[in-house]
Amino acid sequence: xxxxxVQLSLTPLxxxxxxxxxxxxxxxxxxxxxxxxxxxxxxxxxLPGIVLAFLISGTLATGPxxxxxxxxxxxxxxxxxxxxxxxxxxxxxxxGVVFSSLFAAGVLLLEQTDTSGVxxxxxxxxxxxxxxxxxxxxxGWHSLLDPAALKRMPTELFRMGAVAILxxxxxxxxxxxxxxxxxxxxxxxxxxxxxxxxxxxxxxVTAIAVVAAFDAVGSIIVIAMLICPPAxxxxxxxxxxxxxxxxxxxxxxxxVGGYVLGGYxxxxxxxxxxxxxxxxxxxVSGVILLCAALWGPCRKRIGxxxxx
Amino acid sequence: MWDAFLKALLFQSGYNxxxxxxxxxxxxxxxxxxxxxxxxxxxxxxxxxxxHSTLPGICxxxxxxxxxxxxxxxxxxxxxxxxxxxxxxxxxxxWLSTRTxxxxxxxxxxxxxxxxxxxxxxxxxxxxxxxGYQAGLESFLLGSTAGMLFEDALLxxxxxALAVLFVLLFRRPLALTSFDPEFASTVGVRVGAMDLAMxxxxxxxxxIGLKIVGLVLIVALLVIPPVxxxxxxxxxxxxxxxxxxxxxxxxYLGAAISxxxxxxxxxxxxxxxxxxxxxxxxxLSPRRGLVVELRRRRRAQARLLAGxxxxxxxxxxxxxxxxxxxxxxxxx
Numbered sequence: 001x002x003x004x005x006v007q008l009s010l011t012p013l014x015x016x017x018x019x020x021x022x023x024x025x026x027x028x029x030x031x032x033x034x035x036x037x038x039x040x041x042x043x044x045x046x047l048p049g050i051v052l053a054f055l056i057s058g059t060l061a062t063g064p065x066x067x068x069x070x071x072x073x074x075x076x077x078x079x080x081x082x083x084x085x086x087x088x089x090x091x092x093x094x095x096g097v098v099f100s101s102l103f104a105a106g107v108l109l110l111e112q113t114d115t116s117g118v119x120x121x122x123x124x125x126x127x128x129x130x131x132x133x134x135x136x137x138x139x140g141w142h143s144l145l146d147p148a149a150l151k152r153m154p155t156e157l158f159r160m161g162a163v164a165i166l167x168x169x170x171x172x173x174x175x176x177x178x179x180x181x182x183x184x185x186x187x188x189x190x191x192x193x194x195x196x197x198x199x200x201x202x203x204x205v206t207a208i209a210v211v212a213a214f215d216a217v218g219s220i221i222v223i224a225m226l227i228c229p230p231a232x233x234x235x236x237x238x239x240x241x242x243x244x245x246x247x248x249x250x251x252x253x254x255x256v257g258g259y260v261l262g263g264y265x266x267x268x269x270x271x272x273x274x275x276x277x278x279x280x281x282x283x284v285s286g287v288i289l290l291c292a293a294l295w296g297p298c299r300k301r302i303g304x305x306x307x308x
Numbered sequence: 309m310w311d312a313f314l315k316a317l318l319f320q321s322g323y324n325x326x327x328x329x330x331x332x333x334x335x336x337x338x339x340x341x342x343x344x345x346x347x348x349x350x351x352x353x354x355x356x357x358x359x360h361s362t363l364p365g366i367c368x369x370x371x372x373x374x375x376x377x378x379x380x381x382x383x384x385x386x387x388x389x390x391x392x393x394x395x396x397x398x399x400x401x402x403w404l405s406t407r408t409x410x411x412x413x414x415x416x417x418x419x420x421x422x423x424x425x426x427x428x429x430x431x432x433x434x435x436x437x438x439x440g441y442q443a444g445l446e447s448f449l450l451g452s453t454a455g456m457l458f459e460d461a462l463l464x465x466x467x468x469a470l471a472v473l474f475v476l477l478f479r480r481p482l483a484l485t486s487f488d489p490e491f492a493s494t495v496g497v498r499v500g501a502m503d504l505a506m507x508x509x510x511x512x513x514x515x516i517g518l519k520i521v522g523l524v525l526i527v528a529l530l531v532i533p534p535v536x537x538x539x540x541x542x543x544x545x546x547x548x549x550x551x552x553x554x555x556x557x558x559x560y561l562g563a564a565i566s567x568x569x570x571x572x573x574x575x576x577x578x579x580x581x582x583x584x585x586x587x588x589x590x591x592l593s594p595r596r597g598l599v600v601e602l603r604r605r606r607r608a609q610a611r612l613l614a615g616x617x618x619x620x621x622x623x624x625x626x627x628x629x630x631x632x633x634x635x636x637x638x639x640x
Binding site: 031034037039040083086087088090092093094097100103105107111112122127220221224231235262266272273274276278279281283285286289293296300301302 | 350352418422424429449527572
């Protein structure tokens with residue numbers, strides 16, 4: 001746990017943890033609203049948004065990319081709603097049609113664009129580049145107190161940290177309307193909660209989490225973290241407060257466990273190459289969900305006998 | 309560009325392009341007709357979980373074949389592996405959504421992402437297996453038609469034909485199951501078996517589609533044609549038929565377009581042609597299209613303003629009462 005750890009593993013690990021938490025928080029509400037796949041859809045449509053932003057602005061700077069991805073996410077949400085309403089298509093199929101078409105458009109745009117000069121390709125979009133977010137300027141734990149070294153930390157860390165804090169603050173601030181409108185939309189409306197606004201805001205916050213995390217860690221982690229930790233937490237408790245806490249714990253566990261297993265696990269087994277940390281984090285979150293589904297205290301629907 | 313496109317349409321731009329066009333058309337037709345029942349059963353996105361969970365199977369099959377001394381590039385072997393892990397994925401989705409309190413959509417998302425994540429881990433394991441060893445398994449993500457062999461096309465053709473044949477033979481019980489499972493079981497249809505059959509069909513299509521369209525986008529080929537076909541007719545047989553035609557058309561036109569210009573990846577182009585067919589259906593459908601709907605609204609508005617009684621809901625009287633005869637409920 002010396003200088004090498006700080007230099008190579010500290011920042012990717014922190015980024016993975018922050019991304020996992022930022023995704024797991026809104027994931028809890030999406031899960032309870034039966035919108036778990038909204039995150040899946042958003043993380044697919046982010047690709048054409050980013051490519052378009054690159055085409056228009058010519059750079060992969062944070063501002064335009066974030067704007068393009070957000071625009072694509074909102075556009076897709078509107079399109080899904082349109083297909084559902086006008087075509088009277090059931091939600092799952094409407095989502096499938098829209099997000100797969102937009103993703104296909106994104107891949108085509110990407111192929112047609114000359115992106116040889118920048119780091120933008122489909123594989124990067126899927127797996128991210130967690131391992132490359134190293135902190136070269138550091139030479140030990142004391143670098144954390146060294147302003148010159150801190151300045152050269154990967155900017156993704158600060159971006160991800162800001163987004164995670166923003167989402168945590170929003171979740172706490174709007175806890176009551178969120179909870180009310182998630183469990184009983186009709187009642188929420190009668191006591192004056194703007195339910196439509198709440199659900200729209202939830203989608204926007206999810207999109208922010210997805211876009212910020214997408215850039216750093218790729219879309220596999222994003223989808224896994226939006227769904228698996230909240231789903232596992234749902235099997236542990238019947239109280240929303242406790243569920244959210246569990247989901248954060250599971251998200252952190254997946255991120256740390258996945259990163260360590262991906263980066264160091266193969267070395268312990270005698271191989272000299274590390275495996276994909278992003279993939280490993282998703283895998284660990286799936287294993288956690290499996291354990292919760294097998295042994296979680298509240299895994300059954302209410303009314304069913306718990307003993308199986 | 310136009311010349312090249314016409315040539316590709318008429319199978320004159322080379323052996324490989326013709327193989328791809330025929331294969332893609334057959335694949336699209338099979339996907340469209342098999343996807344119809346999943347769509348009507350409101351389980352369209354299960355096929356997304358199915359498709360993504362093929363990745364670890366492909367990788368495991370590759371590793372096993374290399375360990376046994378082969379090159380690991382045998383397509384049939386890879387597809388066998390993909391089918392095994394897709395089957396496992398769908399089984400876990402089913403188990404999670406029936407045995408725990410998790411809804412099916414959460415189960416789909418969880419399986420999709422974790423299986424895919426594990427597949428990516430295995431991909432990096434394969435990259436490190438022998439230095440400089442290029443497995444090219446990434447091409448299964450978005451499909452790759454370069455260097456498609458005659459055997460590959462044959463595999464797709466036979467698999468697709470079998471799937472279509474099965475759908476034709478069992479369209480009755482499949483349709484009953486997708487509309488009204490309770491009723492279906494009272495008239496002696498084995499609903500569980502039919503649900504399983506739908507899954508196996510979708511699995512077959514996904515597996516044979518890996519080569520051309522790839523696992524990320526194959527779900528589109530199963531979903532878009534039936535949704536588009538549903539705009540034109542209320543009868544199951546016709547939805548199935550039209551979905552097959554739309555799917556086949558997407559595959560054929562898509563392959564021809566991608567053969568006629570550089571940097572046109574086949575899989576995404578096929579999906580985009582399908583999307584174009586969908587948009588046309590959404591706008592132009594004589595029953596539920598955008599144009600008709602707008603005109604109907606305007607007429608009702610004009611009547612209201614003029615003080616006339618508004619038309620009763622069109623088709624309300626003549627609508628079929630039940631879906632037993634294969635009619636769809638018009639409100640769906």
